[in-house]
Structure formats: structure tokens, C-alpha cells
Amino acid sequence: MRKGILPIVLGIIIAFAGTRLVACAGPVWPNQDEQRFLDAYRDYVDKNATDDQLDRADNLFVETVQVLRETYVFDVDTAKFVDDAIAALPKLEETTDRSPDNIVGEALDQSLHDLDPHSAYMSEDMFKRLQESTEGSFAGVGIVIAQDEDKQIRIVSPIDDTPAARAGLQPNDRIARIDDHDMKGQPIAEAVRLMRGRVGEPVKLGILRKEKSFDVTIKRAKIEVPSVTASVIDNDIPYVRVSRFDANTLEQTQDYLQELKEKVRNPRGIIVDLRRNPGGLLDSAADMADQFLTKGLIVATEGRGERKMRTYEADRSSYFDGIPMVILLDRGSASGAELMAAALRENGRGVIIGERSFGKGSMQRIMPLSGGGGVKITTGYYTTPENHIVQGNGVVPDIEVQLKDAEEFDREIDLAHALPPRRRDPRKTITTVQADNCAANIDIERLGNGGFHPEDQAPNPQTDEIEPQDGDKTADNAQADKGEPPHDEVLECAVGYFNNGMLAQYRSQVEPLLRAGL
Known part of the structure; x- marks a missing residue:
């Protein structure tokens, strides 16, 4: 492991993350502002709440305000934060769970979201599930699910060698119960x-399959969900x-890179x-970039008052050193994905093709x-190696590839209470092309067991261990019904960059800039 990196078991993934887990301080006495909230929330909790429950909820609020005061990226007006938390209480009158922990947690969550879209309170159950998701495994049945237009839970595919696959569940089965x-x-x-639970515990699923309905009982098991897949394109492009x-992620990637080599x-x-x-563990993203870099800064973090807090330097041997590289980004690439792409480009390692990324550059x-x-x-x-900041700006591709009929898409800067951008990368896109103008037939040989491949799935379907962002059915899901991978025009355009495709004409413009560090 890189020097100074926290043990990976301490990392926690979030929707777009790059996150670290640290310990809070113990119980502290409330100040005058904090006491105002502690007095106010008691009017909204169950009248049978015990003193121990109230004391625990009090400490939850005071600890959180202390953390904000000491660590938030900007100085927080704690008196206003308390006022906002008190103002949130009347909105909780219809809440069914009126335990002190839940009332305080809900008020905290709303007030934290008013600071920025990514700060939040997590209940004990949410915290546990978040920890599980960073480990790349969970206890469940092993299926990829989506929600169809009739608001039914649909199985997109069972994951190979899991209880769901062994039980005979099939794509397009509906889960009725x-x-x-x-x-x-x-x-x-x-x-x-x-569907989550402990390893070995049974769960009964009511399945609808065409005109049939039946029940199947499945024992939960530890499900390993790959974060990396690999292929060989046209026989000579890893x-x-x-x-x-x-x-x-790092171990999976190293195995694939060695096989590709x-x-x-x-x-x-x-x-x-x-x-x-969407990102994930910052240490993992930095280690991934390091597989292709022999030296140079990968990423740094900048705290309150633009104080530099931590840096990640490349120190590994590089895979495919000297071989031209393309990095594919789109509007859904966020956080660690954006940082990895920027690190590779700003260290002169690769060209970015695709769309401007999401722009989530906060820690x-x-x-x-x-x-x-x-x-x-x-x-x-x-901050990137050249001291640019992704937050609110995103990463601009060298070559933009536009999909036909692409829908409008909110990025980080469009979110309510998004942190303000800083120090935008001045680079400009060299050219913009339409995807259908440069697409071409390519031959793909997949490595691994040929099972679950994230690149075959739309962003929306979810494995049964991950909180969804959007469960609606999409056109790509319809292709998944037939077992056919979606036509990937952007990938086809990128392959053309290496040979005689439409994008090849830009190699002479882009690669000298990379070598010059521009």
C-alpha cells in the first residue's frame, strides 16, 4: 500500500464518493445554541421515550455540531444551523417513528443537506449498509434488478454462481412478493x-414468469460483485x-492487466x-491511476482556507508503458473517476474521449x-496534478462524442446547495463529433467467466446490495431483456482513434500536447 494511506477497511463508499471514515469525539456538553434544539425537539418525540433514549439523541446532535464546527470545508454558522434544525421539526409531525434518535436524525439530515448535497446523517442501519457496499460484497441472493413501467420489480439478470442463478431465476422474471x-x-x-440479510438465512420470493406464478425460497450467501471487467478489442486493444x-477494485484490475499483458x-x-x-473510495481511485503512472502527483486534497491536507503520488511500475491510451468519460463519471481521468491526462498519459463529466470534486x-x-x-x-478543481466544473474531454437524442442531465453544479466551483481547468475541447458518424464494427473478446458485465447494463438497474439512484426502465434495459448488449457507439469511435477511424486525424493534435504536459 502507498505510504500514509489509511487501511482500506476504513473507507466508506457514497453515491459519488472518495470518502474516508474517521472517529468522532465522545460525549460533550451542549452550548447555549445547541441546548435550544435539545429543548425544542422534545415536543416532537414519543411521550414514552426514556431518559436514556433522550440522552443518546442529545449526544447525537451535539456531536454532529461539534464535527461541523471542527471539520466542515467552510466555517459553519452553528447558530443558523441550529435554527434550521429547529425549523425542520414541524415537518416531522407526520413521521411514524417518533423515537428521539429518529426525530433528531431526520432534523439533522435536512439541515446537513442545506449545507451541501452530500453531507447527511445516517441511521445505524444505513451506516452498516454503506460499510458493506465498500467491501464489494454483501449477503443477498445475487440479482440485478430494475423497475419497469408498471412499477414492478424486474430481474435484469442473475449474477453467475450465486443462489439466484442456482435457483433458476431468469431475466425478465418479476418479483411480486x-x-x-x-x-x-x-x-x-x-x-x-x-432481500438483504445474514449469510444462510432464507428469503422467499414470489415470482411472475410470463403466465406462471410460483414461490422460490433462496438462502442468502456472500455475493461478490466485480467492479472491473476487461476485454480485448479487435485482437490488439486491451x-x-x-x-x-x-x-x-485494485486487486481485480491488477489480475486483468496482467492477463491482458x-x-x-x-x-x-x-x-x-x-x-x-460514480466514484467510491479515494484510495482505490488513486491506486488505480497509479497502475498506469511511474511518477507524478495523482491527486491532492484542499480543506478549509485552501489548506493542503493530503497528496497521493505515483510510485508503482506502469502497465502498458508507452502505449497510447484513451480514457472514456461521460456525464455520469463522478468523483474518483474524474480525478483518475484528470491525473492520467495531466501526467501526459492519455487522451480523454466522451462527454464532460459530472463535476463532483468535494471530499x-x-x-x-x-x-x-x-x-x-x-x-x-x-485538486488535480495541475492544481485545478473538478468541483462544479467537471473534466472536459479532448474529443467530445455526442450521442444522438441525448437527454438533458443535471450535473453537480445544478444540485441544490452545491458547493461553489474553484480554479477551473482552462483546457478546451479540440473537436466535437456525432457518435453515429464515427461508429464502426468492432470485435470484442471478453475476459473472465462471461457472466455479469456492468458495461452491458444501463446506469439504472441495480444489484440487490446497492441503493438505487433511479429505478425506471430505460431503452438499454429492453435490450437486456433479449440478452443483447447495447450498441456502444462511443467505444467504437474510441477504437477508431487508434487506427483509421474518423477520430484518428486528431492524434497528431492531441498527443503532442500530452507529451508537452499541456
């Missing part, structure tokens, strides 16, 4: 929650897709695909609270 809970109209988050950065003796180029990658820390649960607090900005 989970342990006798009717799932019609229920969100995917509820299906995720109900292709690595990274769908997120978790605790297993042995399989492709004279590579024409290499493609690293970071599209739809969160996950801090456990002494009474259970935790808080996710924004503590800084990430």
Missing part, C-alpha cells in the same frame, strides 16, 4: 432492504472498464472506460457517532 411483502409499486430501495472504486503482445492502444462510474468523511449511526460531512475539495 418478498417474504409475503407485496412489491407492486414499491421502490427498489425496499426490495434491496428485504480494454478495462471500472464501474466503481471499492476495496477489491500476456494475451496482447503488441497492443495498438489501451482503453480505460470510466463511464457511469466527504464518514464519522461514526458514539450512540450509533454516523454523519457524512464535506471536508474539502480535490
